[in-house]
Amino acid sequence: MYAFDFERPSTLDEAVAALGAEGAQALAGGQTLIPTLKQRLAMPETLVSLTGLAELKGISASGGVLTVGAASTHAEVARQTDHPGLAGLAGGIGDPHVRNRGTIGGSVANNDPSACYPAAVLGSGAMVVTNAREIAADDYFTGLFETALEEGEIITALRFPIPEKSAYVKFEQPASRFALVGVFVSKSEGGVRVAVTGASEEGVFRWSEAEAALASDFSPAALDGLSASAENLIGDIHGSPAYRAHLIGVLTKRAVAAAA
Amino acid sequence: MPADGGIGAPNKRREDVRFLTGKGRYTDDINMRGQAYVWFLRSNVAHGRITSIDTAAAAAMPGVIRVFTGADFEGVGSIPCGWQVTDRHGEPMQEPAHPVLAQGKVRHVGDPIAAVVAETAEQARDAVEAIEVEIEELPAVVDMKAALEEGAPKVHDDLTSNLCYDWGFVEENREAVNKAFDEAAHVTTLELRNQRLVANPMEPRVAIGDYAAHNDESTLYTTSQNPHVIRLLMGAFVLGIPEHKLRVVAPDVGGGFGSKIFHYAEEAFCTFAAKQLKRPVKWTSTRSEAFMTDAHGRDHVTKIELALDKDNNFTALRTETYANMGAYLSTFAPSVPTWLHGTLMAGNYRTPLIYVNVKAVFTNTVPVDAYRGAGRPEATYQLERVIDKAARELGVDPIALRRQNFVTEFPYATPVAVEYDTGDYVATMDKLEEIADLAGFEKRLEESKASGKLRGLGVNCYIEACGIAPSHLVGQLGARAGLYESATVRVNATGGLVVMTGSHSHGQGHETAFPQVVAEMIGIDPNMIEIVHGDTANTPMGMGTYGSRSLAVGGSAIVRATEKIIAKARKIAAHLMEASEGDIELKDGQFTVAGTDKSVAWGDVTLAAYVPHNYPLEDIEPGLEETAFYDPNNFTYPAGAYACEVEVDPETGKVTIERFAAADDFGNIVNPMIVSGQVHGGLGQGIGQALLEQAVYDENGQLLTGSYMDYAMPRADDVPFYAIDHSCATPCTHNPLGVKGCGEAGAIGSPPAVVNAVVDALQRAGRNVTHIDMPLSPSRVWEAMNQ
Numbered sequence A: 001m002y003a004f005d006f007e008r009p010s011t012l013d014e015a016v017a018a019l020g021a022e023g024a025q026a027l028a029g030g031q032t033l034i035p036t037l038k039q040r041l042a043m044p045e046t047l048v049s050l051t052g053l054a055e056l057k058g059i060s061a062s063g064g065v066l067t068v069g070a071a072s073t074h075a076e077v078a079r080q081t082d083h084p085g086l087a088g089l090a091g092g093i094g095d096p097h098v099r100n101r102g103t104i105g106g107s108v109a110n111n112d113p114s115a116c117y118p119a120a121v122l123g124s125g126a127m128v129v130t131n132a133r134e135i136a137a138d139d140y141f142t143g144l145f146e147t148a149l150e151e152g153e154i155i156t157a158l159r160f161p162i163p164e165k166s167a168y169v170k171f172e173q174p175a176s177r178f179a180l181v182g183v184f185v186s187k188s189e190g191g192v193r194v195a196v197t198g199a200s201e202e203g204v205f206r207w208s209e210a211e212a213a214l215a216s217d218f219s220p221a222a223l224d225g226l227s228a229s230a231e232n233l234i235g236d237i238h239g240s241p242a243y244r245a246h247l248i249g250v251l252t253k254r255a256v257a258a259a260a
Numbered sequence B: 001m002p003a004d005g006g007i008g009a010p011n012k013r014r015e016d017v018r019f020l021t022g023k024g025r026y027t028d029d030i031n032m033r034g035q036a037y038v039w040f041l042r043s044n045v046a047h048g049r050i051t052s053i054d055t056a057a058a059a060a061m062p063g064v065i066r067v068f069t070g071a072d073f074e075g076v077g078s079i080p081c082g083w084q085v086t087d088r089h090g091e092p093m094q095e096p097a098h099p100v101l102a103q104g105k106v107r108h109v110g111d112p113i114a115a116v117v118a119e120t121a122e123q124a125r126d127a128v129e130a131i132e133v134e135i136e137e138l139p140a141v142v143d144m145k146a147a148l149e150e151g152a153p154k155v156h157d158d159l160t161s162n163l164c165y166d167w168g169f170v171e172e173n174r175e176a177v178n179k180a181f182d183e184a185a186h187v188t189t190l191e192l193r194n195q196r197l198v199a200n201p202m203e204p205r206v207a208i209g210d211y212a213a214h215n216d217e218s219t220l221y222t223t224s225q226n227p228h229v230i231r232l233l234m235g236a237f238v239l240g241i242p243e244h245k246l247r248v249v250a251p252d253v254g255g256g257f258g259s260k261i262f263h264y265a266e267e268a269f270c271t272f273a274a275k276q277l278k279r280p281v282k283w284t285s286t287r288s289e290a291f292m293t294d295a296h297g298r299d300h301v302t303k304i305e306l307a308l309d310k311d312n313n314f315t316a317l318r319t320e321t322y323a324n325m326g327a328y329l330s331t332f333a334p335s336v337p338t339w340l341h342g343t344l345m346a347g348n349y350r351t352p353l354i355y356v357n358v359k360a361v362f363t364n365t366v367p368v369d370a371y372r373g374a375g376r377p378e379a380t381y382q383l384e385r386v387i388d389k390a391a392r393e394l395g396v397d398p399i400a401l402r403r404q405n406f407v408t409e410f411p412y413a414t415p416v417a418v419e420y421d422t423g424d425y426v427a428t429m430d431k432l433e434e435i436a437d438l439a440g441f442e443k444r445l446e447e448s449k450a451s452g453k454l455r456g457l458g459v460n461c462y463i464e465a466c467g468i469a470p471s472h473l474v475g476q477l478g479a480r481a482g483l484y485e486s487a488t489v490r491v492n493a494t495g496g497l498v499v500m501t502g503s504h505s506h507g508q509g510h511e512t513a514f515p516q517v518v519a520e521m522i523g524i525d526p527n528m529i530e531i532v533h534g535d536t537a538n539t540p541m542g543m544g545t546y547g548s549r550s551l552a553v554g555g556s557a558i559v560r561a562t563e564k565i566i567a568k569a570r571k572i573a574a575h576l577m578e579a580s581e582g583d584i585e586l587k588d589g590q591f592t593v594a595g596t597d598k599s600v601a602w603g604d605v606t607l608a609a610y611v612p613h614n615y616p617l618e619d620i621e622p623g624l625e626e627t628a629f630y631d632p633n634n635f636t637y638p639a640g641a642y643a644c645e646v647e648v649d650p651e652t653g654k655v656t657i658e659r660f661a662a663a664d665d666f667g668n669i670v671n672p673m674i675v676s677g678q679v680h681g682g683l684g685q686g687i688g689q690a691l692l693e694q695a696v697y698d699e700n701g702q703l704l705t706g707s708y709m710d711y712a713m714p715r716a717d718d719v720p721f722y723a724i725d726h727s728c729a730t731p732c733t734h735n736p737l738g739v740k741g742c743g744e745a746g747a748i749g750s751p752p753a754v755v756n757a758v759v760d761a762l763q764r765a766g767r768n769v770t771h772i773d774m775p776l777s778p779s780r781v782w783e784a785m786n787q
């Protein structure tokens, strides 16, 4: 690690001010950022810890919406029962250590193309709430490790419309156990959403053909004959674009079966 | 279980109390007064010429004590290779220099270029980033066959080519083998790759050099499996320090799997720099460095052919293997694809004619050397895969084909230079069929079908040569060292014992198992015996631990030394009881005069040895301490039969191991619990190789699997509960314990079982798949199914 200063503000306003300084960066659970620092791949001047902010804490459901504070750990999200699809996803991230440190806000801010949460956020049509505004999931994820967040903007909460049915199915990359491909499906009044992570060179995306097929018939059989395109999919030592495209089809069916 | 906790007792591992409560003392736990830290500048290109190094800015950084480059190592020796192979034409292998820090050229990603010693590791690392180095990048060679092509970039400019050696074994049989193939009723051919692996011990490598100016003594603390070997190699060949001025200490070591046998540049660097700077110098490898500097394992590409007669008897075997040496010759690298591989190609079978050709190749990759099994897994994999393929081509049962060709009479001289002293391959196969419940396979197959899964069964045998090794034999084969083992048994005045062994424990449980041997011989409580190892200052010259040798060779040395102790103690007892020595019997720690009720206890005798008031001083010396060196007169030959059942998910290609059974013949067993643990660990690594692990370079020599994000290690949920058995014991005929060694078996025997099972599953499902290269990752299996 390079040397850095460390601040732990106790209010959101203080945190926003601290992050306004040159070279400041937010630190949540550290499960992504700390390994990056150890490898000397980042050189922040100041780390601003978000763990002291009451505004980022707590999980509550009301009016069909589950509000998850950005500093909620994966373990906390896994324990809530209002949104089982989301709980299942959170419970499958990493290992107990990672789940007890890592946060939903950190994961969504980071937008790793193989991460699990982006699929749930996009696949539920959730709202990303920040200190400054609310961003719809469809506008939020803009590319690999790219999001609509401005410099210094802090995610404070994620607001998930609670779907009638939902499930996430992850096919693990054998080494990292991140998603080689992960599919989140949800069915709610607003329609069906199918979000795919791990597969695309452009990050998490919605598989609209599958959504259309499932809209009238939310069953695995509705997907028969449908295959995802391998174009722009990731090819690496763990799987070719064709393999990932194939997995998208298989996992979507399994997710629908699990949700139904 | 023997009530006395001696041979055969499943005593709990006493070292585990230390390890599990965080009281282990690993090299990184050692911190010395005035200690400085080194960080290495490592090449980020696979091949290049260093055109300039400017260390001025780095030298001026805070905390920097000194910056070293290759220029500081002029006059220092090359990291030596411990084995010389002679090629098919009688010529010695090509042996390049291996500098401590790069001299002019870098040859793999991770090759050390310069080093900064500073007050803290972070300061050293900061300064490394300030070194300005210019490298003219050269085309890299990664693929072995490409490396041998005319005009390929040369890894070493001063060698004639990238070919280290072209080895033929047994060269005299070459034509006879070819003729047998011409006359064969059936020939089965298989091309395969035994992929490159990274050993990944839990503890990364660490080295601390220390220098005492007042007596000109150097000490190296290091994560080594064989401290005496490091002392000899580094002292005699690299730094020119005689043994009496060089101490090497390998304290608790957190796993090695072979990768900590070898002498590494960082060890020499720290020892050298400590003397230059008159300060202790410490290096702790990061995991990232471990991936690109620890010797890798395997990396063979092979074509194997099996000839059979019309009755399905094996008549000849022919192989052509390309073995990757990496950029330099690591300590034992040349021996792995030759003498640890070619000599095992007979397997458990009567194949009268065998010819093995191995081309060892330099490439711009991390050096490759022994990794759990070393050569024997490669031999077993090829052989057991080609036999399976032959059985399918011939439409015969793969187990029956094996049984038909088993060696059944011992001793058996193979056509590849070794003689199996004993074994019973029929018995282990019978036992396997029982513990694997092969009779119930069809039913399980139906159950899998019902749940939409493809089930397959893979069976194979293995044999290995352990108890490494008879010195006279390995000397003829090119070893530059003897491979005996040593022990000193020191009895204290009040009867407790300390056994100093030249072997080294880094997970094997020596501290528990070795006392069981001595306790059994004397008839005392094993808790009266302590094991000391790992420090050249207080153990006799020994060759360390690898090749499943510690009990077979090191244990035999302990037996020999204990026999000397007992012989002397008997003399003392005879004197104390005024009886004749021939009448003295030792049982349960009591010396008695045969046929009388006269006896003296072990403790009385040991006290007499050190307080010799009533003592036969005219015949024997006081004291009770003996040393023995044991040089085996043959290898040992553990063997067994393994069975694996898999399920393949036809939609994703994912393989799960549903059942795994291992029937091993390890000869006599000293501690069955430790043996089971060794088998479990070996199976885990073998399954890891079969399904998950692989080190991958891109065409430019960049390591794509440089962290656990891409290098897949086996985890608990990747392996099943094992059914294991080691009751089919045919004791080794030539060592005093009748033991054979069990450390590598699991890793040697399991990969072919897994691959045979997956191929079986796919064939049963009507897929025309005859082979898939390891690791059988979901994507590879899916691609094979859908080709």
Ligand SMILES: Cc1cc2nc3c(=O)[nH]c(=O)nc-3n(C[C@H](O)[C@H](O)[C@H](O)COP(=O)(O)OP(=O)(O)OC[C@H]3O[C@@H](n4cnc5c(N)ncnc54)[C@H](O)[C@@H]3O)c2cc1C
Pocket (backbone or CB within 6 Å): A025, A026, A027, A028, A029, A030, A031, A032, A033, A034, A050, A070, A071, A092, A093, A094, A095, A098, A101, A102, A103, A104, A105, A106, A107, A109, A110, A112, A114, A115, A116, A117, A153, A154, A155, A156, A176, A177, A178, A179
């Ligand atoms: C061994 C291991 C296994 C893992 N497995 C998985 C897996 O299977 N699936 C998966 O999805 N992930 C996995 N992860 C990643 C894990 O989920 C991380 O916890 C998560 O990606 C980052 O969350 P964090 O709270 O740790 O963020 P940090 O590491 O603290 O921060 C990550 C980034 O987000 C920024 N940031 C953090 N919080 C906010 C905020 N509120 N507003 C704005 N920016 C913010 C930081 O500045 C930083 O750039 C794994 C991690 C490890 C170490």
